[in-house]
Amino acid sequence: MRFSNRQKALLGVASIWPAVWTAIFLAGFMLLSVVGPENGTGFTVVFYGIFAGHVLTIIETFVVIAYYIVWMMKQDQVPDERKTLWVVILLMGNALALPIFWFVYVLRERPLAPPPQPPVWMPAWQPPPQGWQPPPQR
Numbered sequence: 001m002r003f004s005n006r007q008k009a010l011l012g013v014a015s016i017w018p019a020v021w022t023a024i025f026l027a028g029f030m031l032l033s034v035v036g037p038e039n040g041t042g043f044t045v046v047f048y049g050i051f052a053g054h055v056l057t058i059i060e061t062f063v064v065i066a067y068y069i070v071w072m073m074k075q076d077q078v079p080d081e082r083k084t085l086w087v088v089i090l091l092m093g094n095a096l097a098l099p100i101f102w103f104v105y106v107l108r109e110r111p112l113a114p115p116p117q118p119p120v121w122m123p124a125w126q127p128p129p130q131g132w133q134p135p136p137q138r
Helices: 005-035 041-074 080-092 094-107
Strands: none
Touching: 005 041, 005 094, 041 080, 041 094, 080 094
């Protein structure tokens, strides 16, 4: 399956978002430590915003990982000997692995290898070359 430029862009944003969210999440918690619970409404709004964004990002990350795994198993873009490795990498290092997988296999789509050509037919027996003599018997 070839991706259109729009699909590549959407998958790129979805792949980079978990890493971007990590920075937003950390900045939000720093803001919470400055604002503190004594400010009431400001603290509550920031906390619920961070909480909702975190839940949505987790769901989005799982969806993108599942999509990449299903796509990878159906396509020949990823060599067979690397598919299992990529599944483990995507599941274990998702925020870092998603942009790398997107760049290597989605953005830079490699053309699929041409179908293998049938071997050139060779007879099982070939006559000996001219001038060949059998070895002397002892």
